[in-house]
Amino acid sequence: MNSKEIAKIAGVSRSTVSRVINNYPNVPPDTREKVLKVIKEYNYVPHASARMLRGKSSKTIGLVIVDLKRDSDIHKIYDNVYFGPFTTAVIDFANQIGYNVLVTTVYRVKDYKKVKEIFYNKTISGAIFIGVRNNDPEIKSLIEEGFKIAIVDQEIKEGDDIFGRSIIVNMDNINGAYEATKYLINLGHKEIAHITGDLDKLSGFARLEGYKKALKEADITYDAHYIVKGNFVEESGYNAIYKLLRKVRPTAIFAANDQMAIGAMQALQELKYNVPDDVSIIGFDDITLSRYVKPALTTMSVSLFQMAELCVENLVKSIEVESEIIAKFLVSAKLIERESCRKIID
Template sequence: MRKNDINSIEIARIAGVSRSTVSRVINNYPNVPQATREKVMQVIERYGYSPNFSARIMTGMKTLTIGLFLISPEAIHDTLTHALIGDVIESASSRGYYVLTHIIRSTGDTETVRKVKDTFYQRRIDGGIFIGAANHEPFIEELIAKGFVAGIVDQHLEGRIEPNRVICNFDNKLGMKQGVDYLVGLGHRNIAFIAGDPLRCSGPERMEAFQDAMAAHALKVNPDWVLPSDFSERSGYQSTARWLQSISDLPTAIFACNDSVAFGALRALNEAGLRVPDDISLMGFDDHLLSSRIQPALTTIRVNFSEMIDMLTRQVIETVEDETQMFKKYVGTAELVIRDSCRKV
């Protein structure tokens, strides 16, 4: 009772043809006369037959499934990540693809990594998308080397342009420049920076872009004012709290590597009795869904995650379907959004 108990051999018998012909009809082979095709189709419809998926895969057919792998040490309660997941599913579904998702708590967990790799090796998916990966994550590189198609968010490897590699980024340089220009325009000279995860591509990239943008105004970056963090609200909070206790001089502004970190920093600042923007200005990056809602509304750099994910998903699918595709990289633009968290000094 728990199986679709009719198979191609039954269909063939009822239609009075061979399984070969049934298969040809299903797979739209051109060399089937219209009359035969219709006769077979009628039987297929009548019995609600659809070919067994696993059996088809074993013959090397596509799975119409894209893998989505989230690399995240903590439970995923971040609205932004949730939205990214939704966007992948949305984009893939609209193209008739299923999405097979799994969370990788740690890339050091060999069993989970193994399961994820098997997903490719065993052809459960046609290609995969990775969110939260370190730049140059070895097991992903291994998959790419094996020829599997992989789409990676926030990744950059100089010179790696395999046709089965699809990557996407934002224009961090442009974004950081706009943010720093704006702060400098407000009169800020002493600007702290909360850095992102050094292992992720955009961590060092935003940091470097920040330094370049400062240098363009002939401003120095005070090493005591560069805080470590990892893109999470929690670490933004902890890092800022610790830093506030350790320093004597305060900058007039803080540029956080992203909005989540800015949320954490804001909380730490408030707890230390500092008001934003009256006592200190705070700038984020990403334009998180909540950024316009918090108190004070966060001035930030807007990037378009939905568009990026849609592009990435689309290109992964296109690459899967047409192996002659070339290396693809998407770089989303960035734009300053002025709200209430920065003020003139």
């Protein structure tokens, strides 16, 4: 079934069928009705590729999930607690406004080839990137070529930098980390360790910055011995505790995300430290799991839902208006007090 057949049945030309489909104003109501009736009767839907070839938008955006840290384990993304919710949120918002979403994973730098291909071959009209390193050259080159791109977790720079030309949606990492650390300080802690995320990601280095800011404000001297590098996965939080405890004995820990906080809690329990009696711990992100662990994890909550909405909304806007849209967003983090931190009295 194609427009030619529909035209024949309805007794009009293909031009008119097309005009009806595309809501041209110059079609008399009864002609329109007649055509619509035939379309409905035969379940006719115009061939998407033919429309695109004539310059219509693909009405499809890409969602690119980047997870470059794997060496061997190809399945780590499989139960990632962060990408899953974000993905469904993006799909829902996109579908709501008539867009399809094509999801792709990037595990190695060479996987960016897949992404470029769907841009070049016009399968997608734009894409949302999540999990990227700050200042990634692969993404930079895509933006340079004029593709519409929204990035989550990317440093917002002043001036005419190439990333300045894309849509950026960030958590308010600095303030969130600052609040988390300050919460610990207000509870009376002074020996506060920090397990960092990947420092080549904005959310990694910005949270470290927020931690430092809170310390400084409280006149607590920053001590590098209290910092352990992690990479946002649970295991790195677990390992961090063993490294940390070789050097210092903090009364509280701020982990750059919940997954590491949960890994850390596990190591702490193995070592017979009680959380929160011996050591308090606070995370960041408020993933679903955090409500369930024992003790339930105190953390900084951020709405992934809202972030997804901002990405989709602005990306689609920039695709449709064809003029360049420069949009930068900061989604705030909110303290969720649960059971993993306690007041210190000494």
